[in-house]
Amino acid sequence: MRAVRYTRTGGPEVLEVAEVPFPQPGEGEVAIDVSHAGVHFADVMFRRGQFPLPLPAVPGLEVAGTVAGLGPGVTGLRVGQPVVALPMGFGGNAERVIAGVTTTVPLEGELAGLDPLLAAGAACNAATAVGTLRGAARIAAGDRILVLGASGGLGLLLGRLARAYGAALVVGAASTPQRAARAAGAGYDRGLVYGELAGLAPGLTDGQGFDVIVDAVGGEPREQVRGLLAVLGRHVVIGNAADRDITLDANQVWYDSFTLAGYNLGGVLARRPDLLRAQLEEGLRLVADGTLPLDVEEIGWDGVAEAHRRLEGRAASGKYVLRVR
Ligand SMILES: NC(=O)c1ccc[n+]([C@@H]2O[C@H](COP(=O)([O-])OP(=O)(O)OC[C@H]3O[C@@H](n4cnc5c(N)ncnc54)[C@H](OP(=O)(O)O)[C@@H]3O)[C@@H](O)[C@H]2O)c1
Known part of the structure; x- marks a missing residue:
């Protein structure tokens, strides 16, 4: 064959x-x-x-x-x-x-x-989007969501599914203005490039931060979203497209009152x-x-x-x- x-x-x-x-x-x-x-x-x-x-x-x-x-x-x-x-x-x-x-x-x-x-x-990707948002992120109506790699195949589904599950704000981030615009044109409320996140996130979230950050990217964007979660927010790691991880101290999870979560389809x-x-x-x-x-x-x-x-x-x-x- x-x-x-x-x-x-x-x-x-x-x-x-x-x-x-x-x-x-x-x-x-x-x-x-x-x-x-x-x-x-x-x-x-x-x-x-x-x-x-x-x-x-x-x-x-x-x-x-x-x-x-x-x-x-x-x-x-x-x-x-x-x-x-x-x-x-x-x-x-x-x-x-x-x-x-x-x-x-x-x-x-x-x-x-x-x-x-x-x-x-x-x-x-549809199974992963469901497992990520429902299972790992425990998404709730009214949540403010940020998705990294928002213009990729999985990223586009995550934005649409977050909206279907009742998210109040769905922000997509990408590497270039063109890819950010693609996310915005495909259902995200806003499309931003990674470097804009730290500056714009407080204004977009009434100073509270995001309830959920979905991160299949790793590398520099994973660094750039440190500190952008709301109190008791969830940072959900589901991939490493950039092939570079970061180091995170467990004590930081305690100090900053957030949840580090993950989802791996094969592992589940x-x-x-x-x-x-x-x-x-x-x-x-x-x-x-x-x-x-x-x-x-x-x-x-x-x-x-x-x-x-x-x-x-x-x-x-x-x-x-x-x-x-
Ligand atoms: N956890 C799971 O079970 C599971 C299941 C399915 C997929 N995934 C993961 O989800 C990610 C997206 O999958 P996909 O099917 O949506 O693929 P895709 O359409 O190719 O999307 C890849 C995304 O990663 C971003 N990216 C950042 N750095 C990259 C790099 N160095 N090389 C390539 N892409 C890079 C790209 O956006 P920018 O260029 O805008 O950054 C793009 O949006 C992958 O990491 C994949 O392994 C995980």
């Missing part, structure tokens, strides 16, 4: 389209014939070797397609059924992939009308699969009913390396989805 593959870590040039053997489902697993597959920032991080992965590797951790086969012990699904899935061991940028039954959701009932292009583009799945499944289903329902519009660009097999280039070049604004068949 056809798959995007890399045999060594490195830049986007290590990606190739290759013939690879069909994977077989094991116990509790589902084989899926993929129609659409998301290209995700996590694919970039693993491809460049930030985290170890056995090689050769096939990227892709979100797909839509139809069930091709069931491993031992799988019930409640049937061959030919349309599904959306998170193959958490990657492999989704391929004609067939294996996913766990917990993260395979039938496109039926409230999800019956969901376009597989949107389903594949939403799966990972490993320890609370039921919770991850509920977050995935809620995120997909919100996309299906139009609460969470998604900005998707469909690409072909020859477009995957360029999508990686744009993701790591901070040039993406929305979601790339590979049309597999």
Whole structure:
């Protein structure tokens, strides 16, 4: 079968389209014939070797397609059924992939009308947005929210979802005025560049600070938001796109009366699969009913390396989805 593959870590040039053997489902697993597959920032991080992965590797951790086969012990699904899935061991940028039954959701009932292009583009980030705002940030109506990396695929969803959950103020921050304007044009109340935050946050929040800061960026912006939280505010760390962390003393959390929280989709799945499944289903329902519009660009097999280039070049604004068949 056809798959995007890399045999060594490195830049986007290590990606190739290759013939690879069909994977077989094991116990509790589902084989899926993929129609659409998301290209995700996590694919970039693993491809460049930030985290170890056995090689050769096939990227892709979100797909839509139809069930091709069931491993031992799988019930409640049937061959030919349309599904959306998170193959958490990657492999989704391929004609067939294996996913766990917990993260395979039938496109039926409230999800019956969901376009597989949107389903594949939403799966990972919509589940993450729900888990971040509801689970980690414990968002409440009237909260004032700041999202770093607001013009990225996840960032755009976070702003829209915060609004749907009743936030009173939703501010998006980005690296350039163009990206900040993109966030403002896509539902944020204000779009700011990171360097403006310290100066403008007090005026935007009546001098109180933000109740929630969502931070998938790390690096300098993570430094720049120190001191911008309201009393008992929550700084939620969900990524490290800049590939640079900061040092924070635990005593500072006490002195400043704030909460440091986190959300990691794979980590939640490993320890609370039921919770991850509920977050995935809620995120997909919100996309299906139009609460969470998604900005998707469909690409072909020859477009995957360029999508990686744009993701790591901070040039993406929305979601790339590979049309597999
Ligand atoms: N915790 C989880 O379970 C989970 C799940 C999904 C995604 N994530 C994380 O969320 C982040 C966003 O994912 P995404 O799908 O929205 O990707 P994306 O569309 O490429 O967005 C990446 C964002 O990070 C910002 N960024 C800052 N420094 C960067 C750098 N050095 N290189 C590239 N981008 C940089 C970019 O905005 P500016 O250029 O404006 O700063 C951009 O908005 C990633 O870090 C990803 O790992 C975490």
